Amino acid sequence: MARTMKMKIKKKDNGIAEVLCLVNHPMETGLRKDKKTKQLIPAHHIQKMLFDVNGKTAADVSLAGSISKNPLIGVHVKANSGDTVKVSWSDNKGETGSAEKKVP
Template sequence: MARLTKIKTRKKGGATEILVLVNHPMETGQRKNKKTKKKIPAHYIQKMFFKIDGKDVADANLGPAVSKNPLVGIRVTGVKKGATVKVTWSDNKGESGKAQTTV
């Protein structure tokens, strides 16, 4: 299932802030279904890669303790206007997603 992945960039104090929002349940694996008493299986994003113009800038590890619909932000300096920001993520169930934008 394709999940909505959004990137927003903005200037902040000489750096460019890259904010990524993924529509994802981030299930910890510790919640239980009240009716069936069964555990809801864990489902969360593990990796998130940030690339600018093909160059790795950040590589985030996420765990189940990251909130639902995670919003992750990093800052990069010296980004030119028009540069391509590419974000890819993958979760523990093998789902993945990506998004791309220009600064």
């Protein structure tokens, strides 16, 4: 299932850009119980998020299930106006997704 992603890039001083990325993802820890069936809900969370600038990885984020659902992750990368920032993620069930945006 395709999950929607939103990206926001804010330009900072000294060639640094703040990249904010929101992924629509349940982020199940694997510790929660279904209230009706009393069964544990299996873990399902994003494990890796890569922030690429012009095809080169600038930041590599590993996440645990303890990140809130629909995670909003922010990092600072070196990027100038016109550079392309690509965010790609993968979760523990093998789902992946990516989004691209140019630095304003």
